[in-house]
Amino acid sequence: MADLPFHDRGDFEDADRGFLAKLSPAVIKTVDGRVVWDNDSYDFLQEDCPGTAHPSLWRHGRLCAKQGLYEVTEGVYQVRGLDLSNMTLAEGDHGVVVIDPLISTECAAAALKLYRAHRGDRPVTGVVYTHAHADHYGGVRGVTSGGVPILAPAGFMRHAVTENVYAGPAMTRRAAYMYGPALPRSPEGQIGAGQGLTASTGTMSLIPPTVEIARTGQEETIDGVRMIFQLTPGAEAPAEMNFLLPGRRALCLAENATHNQHNVLPLRGAATRDARAWARYLGEALSMFAGLADVAFASHHWPTWGAERIERFLSQQRDMYAYLHDQTLRLLNKGLTAAEIAETVRMPPELEQVWHTHGYSGSVSHNVKAIYQRYLGWFDGNPAHLWEHPPRESAIRYVECMGGGAAVVAYARRYIDENDLRFAAQLLNHAVFADEGNKEARDLLAEVYTRLGHGAENATWRNFYLMGALELSDGIAPALMETASADFFHALTVEQIFDSIAIRVDGPRAWHERLNIDWHLIDLGERHRTTLSNGVLIQQFDPPGESAELTLRLTKAQLVGLLSGKGVEGIEREGDTTVLQRLVAVLDRPVPDFAIVTA
Numbered sequence: 205m206a207d208l209p210f211h212d213r214g215d216f217e218d219a220d221r222g223f224l225a226k227l228s229p230a231v232i233k234t235v236d237g238r239v240v241w242d243n244d245s246y247d248f249l250q251e252d253c254p255g256t257a258h259p260s261l262w263r264h265g266r267l268c269a270k271q272g273l274y275e276v277t278e279g280v281y282q283v284r285g286l287d288l289s290n291m292t293l294a295e296g297d298h299g300v301v302v303i304d305p306l307i308s309t310e311c312a313a314a315a316l317k318l319y320r321a322h323r324g325d326r327p328v329t330g331v332v333y334t335h336a337h338a339d340h341y342g343g344v345r346g347v348t349s350g351g352v353p354i355l356a357p358a359g360f361m362r363h364a365v366t367e368n369v370y371a372g373p374a375m376t377r378r379a380a381y382m383y384g385p386a387l388p389r390s391p392e393g394q395i396g397a398g399q400g401l402t403a404s405t406g407t408m409s410l411i412p413p414t415v416e417i418a419r420t421g422q423e424e425t426i427d428g429v430r431m432i433f434q435l436t437p438g439a440e441a442p443a444e445m446n447f448l449l450p451g452r453r454a455l456c457l458a459e460n461a462t463h464n465q466h467n468v469l470p471l472r473g474a475a476t477r478d479a480r481a482w483a484r485y486l487g488e489a490l491s492m493f494a495g496l497a498d499v500a501f502a503s504h505h506w507p508t509w510g511a512e513r514i515e516r517f518l519s520q521q522r523d524m525y526a527y528l529h530d531q532t533l534r535l536l537n538k539g540l541t542a543a544e545i546a547e548t549v550r551m552p553p554e555l556e557q558v559w560h561t562h563g564y565s566g567s568v569s570h571n572v573k574a575i576y577q578r579y580l581g582w583f584d585g586n587p588a589h590l591w592e593h594p595p596r597e598s599a600i601r602y603v604e605c606m607g608g609g610a611a612v613v614a615y616a617r618r619y620i621d622e623n624d625l626r627f628a629a630q631l632l633n634h635a636v637f638a639d640e641g642n643k644e645a646r647d648l649l650a651e652v653y654t655r656l657g658h659g660a661e662n663a664t665w666r667n668f669y670l671m672g673a674l675e676l677s678d679g680i681a682p683a684l685m686e687t688a689s690a691d692f693f694h695a696l697t698v699e700q701i702f703d704s705i706a707i708r709v710d711g712p713r714a715w716h717e718r719l720n721i722d723w724h725l726i727d728l729g730e731r732h733r734t735t736l737s738n739g740v741l742i743q744q745f746d747p748p749g750e751s752a753e754l755t756l757r758l759t760k761a762q763l764v765g766l767l768s769g770k771g772v773e774g775i776e777r778e779g780d781t782t783v784l785q786r787l788v789a790v791l792d793r794p795v796p797d798f799a800i801v802t803a
Contacts (some may be wrong), residue, residue, distance in 0.1 A: 208260060208557075215463065215559060219267050219506040222275035224322050227286060230271050232314045232406070240310050240406035243271045243285050245389040254391040258661040264464065264564045265396035265663070267506070273318050276507050277499050280454050281323065283315035288383075288400035289339040289503050291315045292456065294449060296427025299329035303456065304340040304503045305347050308406025312343025328352060330426035331411075334458035334503055335444035336363035338408060345409035345691075353426050356413035357435055359443035364410065365695050369704050371473065373794035376683065379403070379472040381800065384667035386674060386681035393670060398464055398565025398663040399504040410691035417445055420488075434492055436460055439482035442475060446485075448493050455497035455514065461486060461521040463505040463559065467566040468528070469574030471664050476578045479571070483526035490518050517560065524561045527552065528568065532575040541584040542576035567662045596803040599637035609635050609642045616648060628652050636676070637803045649801075650676040672801040680797050693764045698725060701763060702734055702743040705791065711739035714790040719783045722752040727759045736787060754783040 230243035246269040253262035271285020279295040291312065292303035300319070305312040320326065328348045333341045333356040341364065344354075367375070380386065383403045387394035394402065415424060417433045424431050434446040440459045447456050459466070460482065469476045500514045501507040508517050528549070535545045546569040555561045563571075583590065592598060606612050612635040619628040629652050635645035650673040657669030675681060696704065720735040733747035757776040758766075766772070772784065 209559070210259070210263070212559075215267055215506070218508065219270050221507075221509070224273045224275060224281075225318065226272040227314060227318050230286070232286065232308075232310050232404070234310055234406060240308050241286060241314075241404045242389075243269065243401065246395070246401055248389070248391055249395065251391075256392045256658040257395055258659060258666075260559075260562060260661045261395065261564060261663055261666065264398075264559075264562070265401070267463075268396055268401050270506075273322055276501050277452050277454050280449065280452050280499075280501070281319060282501060282507075283318055284506070285401070286315050286318075287311040287339065287343070288397060288403045290501075290505075291343075292501060292503070293319055293323075294429045294452070295323070295326065296329055296429045298427055299327040301330040301332065301426050301429045302328055302347050303332045304334055305331060306343035306404070307339045307408065308404040309343050309346035309409050310406040311404045312346030314346075316347050330355070330429070332356070332431070332447075333360060333413060334446075334456065335441035336360045336367070337441055337459070338364070338368060339403065340459075340503055341410060342408035343406075344411050345407075348411070350411050353415050354411060354413045355415045355417060355424060355426070355431075357433075357437070357443045357445040358416050358418045359437065360413055360416075361695060362700075363442040365692050365700060367474065368692050369696065369700070370707060373796050374798075375473050377796060377798060377800070380681065380683060381668045381671040382470065382472045382664045384671055387667065387670050392658070394667060396564070396663040397667065398563075399459075399462065399466075408691070410695050412695055420492075434485070434489055436482075436485040438478040439485050440466055440477060446489055446493075448496055450496065453496065453498040455489075455493050455500040457489070457500055457502040457518075459503050460489075461500075461518055462502045464564040465524060465561055465566045465568070465571070467574075467664075468525075468571040469577065470566075471570065471668060476574050478578065479525045479529035479532075479575050483522050483524075483529065486518050486522035486525070490515060490522070520555060520558055520561060524551065524555055527555070528571050529575055532572050533579065536576055536580060541586075542573040542580075543584075545576060546570070546572045563662045565662070565664055567665065596637045599634040599803070602634045603638040609639050609645060613642075613645050613648060616645075616652075620648075620652065625652050625656050629656065633801075636801070640802050646676045649673075653801075675801050680799065683796055690764075690768075693767060694761070696764075698723075698728070698730060698732055698760065698763070699743065699745075701767065702732065702741070704767070705734075706741040706743070708791045708793070709736070709739060709741050710790050710792045714739040717786060717790055719786055720752040720754075721783055721787065722747070722755040723763065724755065724757040725760055725763070726757055727761075734787075736790070741787075752779065754779040754781065756784075 231239060232241040233239050249266045249269045253259045274282045276282055281293045283291045287306040289304055289306055291306050294301045330352050331354045383397050384394040420435045422433045430451055432448045436444045436446060444458050446458055446460060468479050495511055497514060499507050499509045508514050531549050532545055535548060549568055549572050551561055603609055603612050612631050616628045616631040632645050632649035635642055636649055653669040653673040657666045660666040718737050720733060723732045731746055733744045733752055735742045755778040762775055
């Protein structure tokens with residue numbers, strides 16, 4: 205820690221540059237009074253770093269807590285600190301183009317209101333979604349109801365809706381650990397989430413894009429705002445793009461280069477990102493835009509000014525992801541496993557000495573494991589790991605071999621005394637999984653998780669540890685976050701709607717069920733057939749002429765209504781109407797509050 209450049213105030217100067225006004229109080233509510241954002245709850249970060257936080261993370265949290273309207277350059281403004289992400293506003297000939305309208309409509313509306321209070325009541329004349337993560341489009345209905353150009357990278361809709369629908373319940377549950385919404389905002393609790401302070405918990409929305417950015421070098425002009433795009437699919441998001449505002453000499457880096465080491469695989473879960481491609485896109489950005497920008501801004505954190513500083517920043521970000529990728533591949537080809545590589549790799553000294561390579565959101569440890577997973581998968585090649593018992597069954601046997609729960613706790617205390625908290629957590633996890641009623645083990649594991657969290661430089665690790673401690677002590681915290689709004693389901697294609705039904709089929713319960721249904725989408729002029737056999741729901745577009753057991757004639761909106769439990773009233777039906785009931789009978793429901801730190 206003593207070697208880190210705490211004397212360097214450059215980030216604080218950049219974070220304050222161009223400041224115009226704060227939102228005061230910085231508390232945003234729904235129309236019925238529910239608080240969805242409270243930046244003021246982080247005022248404690250202005251105090252000196254306590255012993256319950258890593259000084260580097262405390263410093264980063266202090267920077268992320270700065271909020272308000274900022275001028276990036278002439279005609280380009282940002283609202284920061286009113287959600288996990290930033291909203292950027294590029295002024296045009298007649299109005300303003302909004303870039304990344306935050307997560308929640310309430311936060312987006314408050315950000316636009318703050319901008320208008322100081323720059324005039326300019327209409328929103330366009331929207332840009334830089335990528336397909338919800339914190340960059342979810343608040344769109346807070347700034348527009350549509351009817352304006354909305355630009356997004358190729359593949360945006362497919363990735364935006366599938367991430368939030370297919371694995372949405374599990375991701376949402378794990379996101380509660382990653383962002384820690386149930387934790388108190390305090391020196392002992394939640395102090396950030398790496399990319400920002402936390403995620404807002406308001407109303408999410410989605411308006412489909414009207415203009416697709418399909419190639420690097422594509423140019424578009426909206427309300428006089430000219431943009432030159434660089435596609436970066438597979439880097440930070442499956443569909444993402446950087447772009448230059450040449451008239452403003454300003455470069456938008458989306459979420460591909462921010463002031464920390466990002467996730468190759470976020471702890472909430474997602475498709476593993478391609479660190480090699482990520483590094484190459486940053487190199488391509490250097491080549492495409494070198495000398496053309498005087499400021500680089502992103503959808504998180506604060507901008508970087510000056511051509512030389514931008515080049516250095518992008519070069520270091522590029523080298524960071526390339527180094528993680530190349531060293532992981534070098535070591536896995538020498539036979540090291542993911543866990544072993546994670547203990548071996550460290551950043552080069554020059555990169556360690558710059559703050560924006562530190563792992564406040566991602567980390568060297570879990571990014572290395574993600575890169576290993578991308579190439580070799582979960583299996584490390586050791587036959588002993590090929591067919592292990594699941595955690596609870598393994599825990600019962602480990603505890604039995606060690607002489608029972610009391611013996612495990614005694615061993616754990618020894619390791620705690622030796623400050624080996626990592627192994628103490630492993631031992632106590634076995635004790636809790638073997639016997640959830642072992643209060644001594646639960647309490648001690650909560651204490652260990654708390655100590656590990658307070659020592660973590662990585663904000664998401666801290667939140668995971670502290671959420672684990674909270675739920676061991678108080679039980680499962682109620683969900684405060686929802687990633688799938690009505691807009692998401694209406695944005696699904698018919699194929700995706702049937703996919704979302706198929707993943708809910710309880711296979712064993714449906715083994716011996718056979719049925720088929722024809723769905724005539726009268727507003728789309730499409731016909732689809734779903735067939736259930738062998739516990740699998742298969743869909744077919746424009747099936748052969750033979751009739752199905754049941755035919756439904758309905759609109760897409762009525763199909764979405766069926767998914768949300770509205771029933772079949774108003775839907776024209778022909779054939780055996782019990783077929784639909786038989787299908788519904790084998791559908792499972794996701795569990796939004798499944799256990800994580802207990803069996």
